[in-house]
Amino acid sequence: MRIAQVSPLFESVPPKLYGGTERIVSYLTEELVKQGHEVTLFASGDSETKAKLIAPCNKALRLDSESMDPLAHHFTLMEMVQREVDNFDIIHFHIDYLHFPLSRRMLIPHVSTLHGRLDMPDLIPLYKEYKEIPVVSISDFQRKPLSEANWIETVYHGLPSNLYKGSYGEGKYLAFLGRFSPEKRPERAIQLAIDAGIPIKLAAKVDTKDHEYFETVIKPMLNHPLVEYVGEVSEKEKQEFLENAIALVFLIDWPEPFGLVMIESIACGTPVIAWRNGSVPEVIEDGVSGRIVESMEEALCSIEDVKKLDRAKVRACFDKRFSAERMAIDYLEVYDQLIKTKSMSNINFVYKNV
């Protein structure tokens, strides 16, 4: 199949540092190439891929100090895609709704994965307007605020199977991995460790917007003897950080549309203690790959539960449901379905006009 993947330009594909969307675009692209498809990747020029790369800008925009208006490059991106449409059987967009005015008028099949949270009232009139545009959700939960959209499938994210390896030793500490931001609730994670009398290690970055929250809420908690802040960890260090943990602590307080870190953890065989919120019940199998909790008391009890879980079975949950291979197969089914629908509607169009 001739497939175009259209990535945002904020980070390279894969990203040098953070960037959830661009990471997934990379995993999907490389897996589709591996499965023998002819893939064209539209992404920033510093991306690395086995697909054919078409780049509307040389550098990822978030790291380009000269860039003041990143939106502008996404407009040139869209026109570059438009010029190439005849070379594709399907176009897969990952750039939110930016391409809707163009893709609505395209004659070839296209699909858009929505990567972010969708509970903004501004989006309701938008998706009412573009109600025919086929969109894929990254969890069933993500769809809830937007019944107006033309949802055709939920495709969970996946990671390459060899990115992390299952490791089945005994955990030594609780792990927090992510950003120090109020909605991730690192203070819940720290409190849990202190209450349980178990060490916690926190691998996290502080965004500028969360600086005050970090200084006032988190920093004072880091002095406790059970608490260790290890700074940011690289992709490589993540394996060691996660595999030696009793559990990943994910006591979030926001409508998480997916939560990549949960599947990173189970890929290492490390169970997750997760607050019931957003996509959590879809990603974590309660009692198999972790525990889903709704209070600090439940979280405290769950520590003994997760210690008893079979870490090989935790990894098996990853292999079955969250590999990049499975993700690619799911998307190929979506592509097939859209190509068939489009060709049927083209046949109907010809019949009607004869």
Add this chain to the structure above:
Amino acid sequence: MRIAQVSPLFESVPPKLYGGTERIVSYLTEELVKQGHEVTLFASGDSETKAKLIAPCNKALRLDSESMDPLAHHFTLMEMVQREVDNFDIIHFHIDYLHFPLSRRMLIPHVSTLHGRLDMPDLIPLYKEYKEIPVVSISDFQRKPLSEANWIETVYHGLPSNLYKGSYGEGKYLAFLGRFSPEKRPERAIQLAIDAGIPIKLAAKVDTKDHEYFETVIKPMLNHPLVEYVGEVSEKEKQEFLENAIALVFLIDWPEPFGLVMIESIACGTPVIAWRNGSVPEVIEDGVSGRIVESMEEALCSIEDVKKLDRAKVRACFDKRFSAERMAIDYLEVYDQLIKTKSMSNINFVYKNV
């Protein structure tokens, strides 16, 4: 002529508080209606106009605390315009480049006024891509960083002739009007007043992003006995504030694309002491409606010069070049020219295809 005006949705038309673009869209729209044209205004639902109003959202987005993604509404705006194209002879866009993917594919004439500064490197590939789209600059200076664009005219902003009245009494103080932001250089204005031993009144707002600059640089200067900070002034209070000033002090340090406050001042008959920067030499007639300076020494000398200027002649500069009537006439010429070009290219198209 059947004319569509497409405004941004950040402020109502006219704006309740600030909003340069939406103010100009309002003045132009009402003047075109007054001149007998059939005008449709696309703007937020709380706009007030004698034209036909089509509103993609009920409230101006900047004042709508529920709005988290204002861009989304501009996409529904564009599709609403697209659905109405057959009802217009020309569409005039004021929404930056957001509509380019759609307007490039429109069969009817359209033009876009660019209201902001254009010296961002991101814009160069964008305007290379969309090089056929006809655009209007608000000063010749504004065009400089973007030779790639299809500039068809410069149309200076205009104000309704009766919005301010020429008032020819003797000025009592120097006036600063605008925002306390580093690029507006209020500290130059204050220093000038202190050096000259003349009182200065400052009518200005402080944006959140400029808070630190205000606290550290400006606030300490406000204690001087010659300096009076009068807060923000309403449209009504502006007349009195400006007409009683010796001069408006406009010692900016940024590439000003137009500078509405300069023409507000001369509409009151009050000359402007302006730093040579951006559009300044196009707006101010040196020695007639004010003085253009390039140093603090020149600014100091210029105070005696502006006191001697004939304030009726200052107002005459406004009447001749910066009325809304003149602005509308200029735009009507642009519309005519584009309609003719489009119909010629349509005739050529028909000839070629017969």
